[in-house]
Amino acid sequence: MNAPPSARASIAQVFRSAGIVLRPAAAVPDHRPRGRPETMRKILHIDMDCFYAAIEERENPALRGKPVGVGGSSRRGVLTTANYEARKYGCRSAMPVFKAKELCPHLILVPVRFDLYRSESARIRAIFGRFTEKIEPLSLDEAYLDVSHLRSSGAAIARELRAQIREETGLTASAGIAPNKLIAKIASDWNKPDGQHEVTRDEVAEFMAQLPVGRLWGIGPKMRGKLNAMGIHTCGDLQRLDKLELAQRFGSWGLELHDLSRGEDTREVRTESIRKSVSCEHTFPENIQTLPALEPMLLAMIEEVREDLERKHSNRLIRSLVIKMKFSDFTRTTAEKAHAELDAHLLKELLAEAWKRGQNRPVRLLGVGVRFRDPEEKQQLDLF
Incomplete structure (x- = not known):
C-alpha cells in the first residue's frame, strides 16, 4: 500500500536528519546483468567461410566462380x-594434390600466404572485441564468443557481427548460436556458407535427438x-544406451558419448588466462595414410602456433615441443622433447617418431604444440 503524502514527507525528513539523501529511482545505476541469468548462456561459434580461399578470391577477383585450392x-x-x-x-582440406587433380583437373592451386591470413584474422578478432571480451580463438578462422551479458538475442548479435565482418573485410562468416560450445559449433555448420543457425535451450533435446551421430565431435x-x-544412427538412438553399456563397449570414450549425445557441455569460453601450453589440432576428413602426406599439414600448423605465440605469448619461455597423433583406431601417442624454440626441423623428427609408434596406422588427428615454463621459473632465470 502506498503511503500518504504526509507520511512520505516525514520519512524523507527522517532520512535527511540521518544524513541519508534520497534520490529518484531513475537516477540509480542499473547493475543488473544484461540479458539472461548466468545459467542461460549465449555462446556463438563463428566460422569464416573457406577463409584462406576467400581471401585469395578477394585479392584476385579472377578466381571467383572457379575451383581453387590453397597450398599443395x-x-x-x-x-x-x-x-x-x-x-x-x-576436393577437401588435407587431400593429396594428386587426388584433388584427379577429381578436378582444372583446379587452380595458389600458394599459402600466412602473413596475409594472420593479418585478416587480427582484423576479425578486433570486430569480435566490440561485442565481448570473452573470446576463445580455435584457429585463424574460427572462435567461440560468450555474449551472455548482452541484452540482445544471440541471433541478433550474430547477424550484426557477421554484417560488420562482411562490410569491413569483404569476407563472409557462418555462426552457430546455442547455450553451450558443443551445440554452437555443430550449429555453425548448419547454414553454411554465409548463414547462421540458433538452437535455444528449449530446442536442445529435439535438436540432439534427431542429430546424426556422425555430427558429434570425435x-x-x-x-x-x-x-x-x-x-x-542418431543421437536419440545413442541416448537409449546407459552409461554402463557405453563404457563396456567403448571405455572412457563411451562415458563422453553419453554426455555428448544429450548436448551436455559445461566448458567455459576460455579467454587470455595464463596458459601452460599453446597448440593447434586438426582432425582430417579422411584418415592420412602416409608420413609424407602429413608433413605439409605439420608446416601449416606450425605457422598457426607461431602466430599464436607472437600475438599473445611473446614473453613466455618455451619448455618443450609436442606432437600429438590420434590413429584410426582412436589410440593416441604424444612425442615430446625439451627445446626452447619453435623448431620445424625438430617437430618433423617428433612427427616421424609418433608415426613410427603407430606402426603405419592411418592418422585421423594431428596436434602440434609447445609447453611453457612456469612464470615463477622464468623469474628465477631472470635473476641469473
Missing part, C-alpha cells in the same frame, strides 16, 4: 583448404560405422 604446390603436397566450387568436385567414418552396425 607439388603433387606430393596436400591442400590446406578448397573453396566451395572445388568442394563440389570432392566420431569419424570408422566409429560411425561401428555405431550404425549397432543400429545407432
Whole structure:
C-alpha cells in the first residue's frame, strides 16, 4: 500500500536528519546483468567461410566462380583448404594434390600466404572485441564468443557481427548460436556458407535427438560405422544406451558419448588466462595414410602456433615441443622433447617418431604444440 503524502514527507525528513539523501529511482545505476541469468548462456561459434580461399578470391577477383585450392604446390603436397566450387568436385582440406587433380583437373592451386591470413584474422578478432571480451580463438578462422551479458538475442548479435565482418573485410562468416560450445559449433555448420543457425535451450533435446551421430565431435567414418552396425544412427538412438553399456563397449570414450549425445557441455569460453601450453589440432576428413602426406599439414600448423605465440605469448619461455597423433583406431601417442624454440626441423623428427609408434596406422588427428615454463621459473632465470 502506498503511503500518504504526509507520511512520505516525514520519512524523507527522517532520512535527511540521518544524513541519508534520497534520490529518484531513475537516477540509480542499473547493475543488473544484461540479458539472461548466468545459467542461460549465449555462446556463438563463428566460422569464416573457406577463409584462406576467400581471401585469395578477394585479392584476385579472377578466381571467383572457379575451383581453387590453397597450398599443395607439388603433387606430393596436400591442400590446406578448397573453396566451395572445388568442394563440389570432392576436393577437401588435407587431400593429396594428386587426388584433388584427379577429381578436378582444372583446379587452380595458389600458394599459402600466412602473413596475409594472420593479418585478416587480427582484423576479425578486433570486430569480435566490440561485442565481448570473452573470446576463445580455435584457429585463424574460427572462435567461440560468450555474449551472455548482452541484452540482445544471440541471433541478433550474430547477424550484426557477421554484417560488420562482411562490410569491413569483404569476407563472409557462418555462426552457430546455442547455450553451450558443443551445440554452437555443430550449429555453425548448419547454414553454411554465409548463414547462421540458433538452437535455444528449449530446442536442445529435439535438436540432439534427431542429430546424426556422425555430427558429434570425435566420431569419424570408422566409429560411425561401428555405431550404425549397432543400429545407432542418431543421437536419440545413442541416448537409449546407459552409461554402463557405453563404457563396456567403448571405455572412457563411451562415458563422453553419453554426455555428448544429450548436448551436455559445461566448458567455459576460455579467454587470455595464463596458459601452460599453446597448440593447434586438426582432425582430417579422411584418415592420412602416409608420413609424407602429413608433413605439409605439420608446416601449416606450425605457422598457426607461431602466430599464436607472437600475438599473445611473446614473453613466455618455451619448455618443450609436442606432437600429438590420434590413429584410426582412436589410440593416441604424444612425442615430446625439451627445446626452447619453435623448431620445424625438430617437430618433423617428433612427427616421424609418433608415426613410427603407430606402426603405419592411418592418422585421423594431428596436434602440434609447445609447453611453457612456469612464470615463477622464468623469474628465477631472470635473476641469473
